[in-house]
Amino acid sequence: MEYTTLKNSDLRVSRICLGTWLFGGRRWGKVDTDESLATIRYALDSGINFYDTADAYGEGIAENLLGRVLAAERKNVVLATKAGVVWRNDGTRYIDLSASHIHEAVHKSLQRLKTDYIDLYQLHEMDPNTPIEETGVVLLKLIEEGLVRYIGVSDFDCPSLERLRAIVPVLTVQSEYNLLKRESEADMLLHCLENGLPVLAYSPLEHGLLTGKFVTTSVFSEDDNRFHDEEFQGERFLRNLERIEKLKVLSRNLGKSPSQVAIRWLLDSNGIDVVICGARRPEQLIENVGAAGWKLSEESFRFLSVVFRL
Numbered sequence: 001m002e003y004t005t006l007k008n009s010d011l012r013v014s015r016i017c018l019g020t021w022l023f024g025g026r027r028w029g030k031v032d033t034d035e036s037l038a039t040i041r042y043a044l045d046s047g048i049n050f051y052d053t054a055d056a057y058g059e060g061i062a063e064n065l066l067g068r069v070l071a072a073e074r075k076n077v078v079l080a081t082k083a084g085v086v087w088r089n090d091g092t093r094y095i096d097l098s099a100s101h102i103h104e105a106v107h108k109s110l111q112r113l114k115t116d117y118i119d120l121y122q123l124h125e126m127d128p129n130t131p132i133e134e135t136g137v138v139l140l141k142l143i144e145e146g147l148v149r150y151i152g153v154s155d156f157d158c159p160s161l162e163r164l165r166a167i168v169p170v171l172t173v174q175s176e177y178n179l180l181k182r183e184s185e186a187d188m189l190l191h192c193l194e195n196g197l198p199v200l201a202y203s204p205l206e207h208g209l210l211t212g213k214f215v216t217t218s219v220f221s222e223d224d225n226r227f228h229d230e231e232f233q234g235e236r237f238l239r240n241l242e243r244i245e246k247l248k249v250l251s252r253n254l255g256k257s258p259s260q261v262a263i264r265w266l267l268d269s270n271g272i273d274v275v276i277c278g279a280r281r282p283e284q285l286i287e288n289v290g291a292a293g294w295k296l297s298e299e300s301f302r303f304l305s306v307v308f309r310l
C-alpha cells in the first residue's frame with residue numbers, strides 16, 4: 001500500500017481509501033452484508049487505513065458496518081464520514097447543512113461508528129437554503145469540542161468552498177474524478193492544486209464501468225443506480241465502451257487489469273492525494289489494491305489522458 005500525509009494535518013492515510021456507499025444496501029441492487037463486512041476486513045488486512053462513509057449511505061447502515069469492524073482498530077484507522085444528505089420516506093432527498101441538523105447528525109454518526117471522534121467530517125453537498133457561514137460556525141464548535149478533528153467538503157463549488165474556508169479550516173475536497181469524468185480538472189481540481197488542498201477522488205471506476213466488465217448487452221436492475229445513469233445508456237454507453245477497449249489493450253500489455261490501470265492513472269495524476277474505491281466483495285478490492293506500488297510510464301499516462309479526453 002502507498003501512504004501519504006494529508007497536507008496541514010497529521011492524518012497519514014493509505015492512498016487507496018475504501019468507499020462504503022454500496023454497503024448502505026440501497027440503490028446498488030442486492031447487497032450482501034456478510035460480503036460487505038468481509039470487504040472491510042480485507043481492506044484492513046491489505047493495509048488500507050482510510051475509510052469513507054456518510055450518514056446517508058443506507059441511512060446509517062454503512063456507518064454501522066464500519067463501526068462493527070473498525071471499533072477494535074480505532075487508533076489505527078482514519079474515519080471520514082459526511083453529513084447533509086437527508087432521505088425522505090418517498091425516496092427523494094434534500095440537503096440540510098443547518099447548525100441544528102449538523103449538531104444532531106454528528107452525534108448519530110459517532111454512535112453508529114462506535115467512536116468518540118471523527119477524523120474527517122465532510123459536508124456531503126451544498127445546501128441552497130443555509131448560509132455556509134452558519135455551517136462553518138457549527139463545524140468550528142465541533143472541532144473545539146473534540147468531536148471531529150478535520151473538516152472536508154464534497155461536491156462543492158469554489159466560491160462556497162472559499163466562503164467556508166473563511167470561517168473554518170477545510171482540509172480536503174472530494175470530487176468525482178475518473179478517466180471518463182474529467183469536468184473538474186479545469187475547475188475544482190485546479191483550484192485545489194493552486195491552494196494546496198488535498199483531493200480525494202471518488203468513483204474512480206465510474207461505478208464499475210472502467211473495470212471493462214460491461215458489454216453492449218449489459219443490463220441493470222431498476223434498483224441499481226446504473227439503470228438510470230446516462231454513462232450506461234445509448235450512444236454514450238457505446239462510446240464509453242469503445243474507449244474502454246483501448247484501456248483494455250494497454251492494460252493487457254502492462255500485465256495489469258483495466259481497474260488497476262484506471263485507478264493508477266488517478267494515483268499518478270497531479271494533485272490527487274487519495275482514490276476512494278468502492279467494492280462489492282473482497283475479490284474486487286483485492287484486484288483494485290493492485291493499483292498501488294507501481295507507476296504508469298509517462299507515455300502510458302499521456303495515452304490514457306488523450307484517449308479519454310473530454
Ligand SMILES: NC(=O)c1ccc[n+]([C@@H]2O[C@H](COP(=O)([O-])OP(=O)(O)OC[C@H]3O[C@@H](n4cnc5c(N)ncnc54)[C@H](OP(=O)(O)O)[C@@H]3O)[C@@H](O)[C@H]2O)c1
Nearest residue numbers: 019020021154202203204205206207208276278280284287
Ligand atoms: N462525495 C460523494 O458525493 C460521493 C459520491 C459517490 C461516491 N463517493 C465515495 O466513493 C466511493 C466509490 O464510489 P463508487 O462506488 O461509485 O465507485 P467505483 O469505485 O467507481 O465503483 C465501485 C463499483 O464497481 C464495481 N467494481 C469495483 N471494483 C471492481 C472489480 N475489480 N471488478 C469488477 N467490478 C468492480 C463494484 O460494483 P458491481 O459489483 O455492482 O459492479 C463496485 O461497487 C463510494 O463508496 C463513496 O465512499 C462519494
